[in-house]
Amino acid sequence: MTSPSDNLPPIEITPKDLSAYRSGNRGVDYVHTFDSGRPGPHVIVNALTHGNEFCGMMAVTHLLEQGIRPLRGKLTLSFANVAAYHRFDPARPFESRFVDRDFNRIWDDATLDGPDQSVEARRARELRPIFAEGDALLDIHSTSHAVPPMLIHEPQAKYAALSRHLHSPLHHVLLPGVMHPGRPLIQFGAYGRPDAAPLGVVVECGQHFAASSGILAISITMRFLDFFGMIPADLAAQYQPEAGEPKRYEVTRVVVAQSADFRFAQPWIGFEELAEGELIAMDGDIEVRAPFPRCTIIMPTRRILQGRDVVSLARPV
Ligand SMILES: [Zn+2]
CATH class of the missing domain: 3.40.630.10 (Zn peptidases)
Structure with missing residues (x-):
């Protein structure tokens, strides 16, 4: 337990x-x-x-x-x-x-x-x-x-x-x-x-x-x-930026839980990069799959609420 x-x-x-x-x-x-x-x-x-x-x-x-x-x-x-x-x-x-x-x-x-x-x-x-x-x-x-x-x-x-x-x-x-x-x-x-x-x-x-x-x-x-x-x-001057070049992502889809039975297929934490078609979640009986290549998970929620956004999907730009 x-x-x-x-x-x-x-x-x-x-x-x-x-x-x-x-x-x-x-x-x-x-x-x-x-x-x-x-x-x-x-x-x-x-x-x-x-x-x-x-x-x-x-x-x-x-x-x-x-x-x-x-x-x-x-x-x-x-x-x-x-x-x-x-x-x-x-x-x-x-x-x-x-x-x-x-x-x-x-x-x-x-x-x-x-x-x-x-x-x-x-x-x-x-x-x-x-x-x-x-x-x-x-x-x-x-x-x-x-x-x-x-x-x-x-x-x-x-x-x-x-x-x-x-x-x-x-x-x-x-x-x-x-x-x-x-x-x-x-x-x-x-x-x-x-x-x-x-x-x-x-x-x-x-x-x-x-x-x-x-x-x-x-x-x-x-x-x-x-x-x-x-x-x-x-x-x-005491607050210098980090070294390195920023990586940019564009959010192309916000996933909203349509059912009360939405569950992630993996314990995503964010910034995982998925292949096109990879399973992200089940929303009731409906599969939510990565809609494009290099689909990047952004901020999956811990509190899934029906009718609310639960994760954003972004592509590297
Ligand atoms: Zn916040």
């Missing part, structure tokens, strides 16, 4: 007490905006879109504790799904991803303007006007499995210079258009529109509870702020 806890990863990062950051200065809990008083972009660094992804919390608390202030423009620091974060239980560390529904699948007007009274929809409505002000949004995440960290954004031209500057992490996942059932935060409003300037990127910093994920989140955040000229050069 095995119990669920036999497969639990070590918890190297534990939740910090965020009560000192609750009041903030925006009239919305857990949000701070710092205005340099000089012209420049409004840059947002967002943590805890998922309640058990602690690396973003490490990065945002680092900026707050170090008293980092923007040299130009405005800097907003937010902790998004604190309600889920407060539910963390080390015996069930994967269950505090959200309270009622995935906070990262509700950023369309229909949901935000609709009747949904979930914890996440109500929190999203509080944050919406603040996120709508941003010229750039870094949304910090981590992964269930210990896979290489990734930078995720749309393949639009407007992302090229930022992506080049960040360089790390070295796996770049391009997400062309909305393909998930429910819109992710980085595709909210102007961030997702090719004709609008605002930039929204996700960084997946490694496994949720690994100390290295918190260290990477701080480094990527500093490089993000440096791209916009918001921190001093000597501070930015």
Whole structure:
């Protein structure tokens, strides 16, 4: 017999007490905006879109504790799904991803303007006007499995210079258009529109509870702020990108569980490369097979829910 806890990863990062950051200065809990008083972009660094992804919390608390202030423009620091974060239980560390529904699948007007009274929809409505002000949004995440960290954004031209500057992490996942059932935060409003300037990127910093994920989140955040000229050069110089050239993948299909009986054919963790036709999963009686050569598994979920995306399929580009 095995119990669920036999497969639990070590918890190297534990939740910090965020009560000192609750009041903030925006009239919305857990949000701070710092205005340099000089012209420049409004840059947002967002943590805890998922309640058990602690690396973003490490990065945002680092900026707050170090008293980092923007040299130009405005800097907003937010902790998004604190309600889920407060539910963390080390015996069930994967269950505090959200309270009622995935906070990262509700950023369309229909949901935000609709009747949904979930914890996440109500929190999203509080944050919406603040996120709508941003010229750039870094949304910090981590992964269930210990896979290489990734930078995720749309393949639009407007992302090229930022992506080049960040360089790390070295796996770049391009997400062309909305393909998930429910819109992710980085595709909210102007961030997702090719004709609008605002930039929204996700960084997946490694496994949720690994100390290295918190260290990477701080480094990527500093490089993000440096791209916009918001921190001093000597501070930015402490955060050099990894050596090597980024590998790029384009997501071409998001697999949604059609049945309540969806199961993976292998214990995929991510970045496995499959031959065309290889079996990925069974969805009830239906086979889900790799639809093209070099089909790369991206972020298979641990929590399979009918009607929700369970894995993305990408091709190397
Ligand atoms: Zn996440």
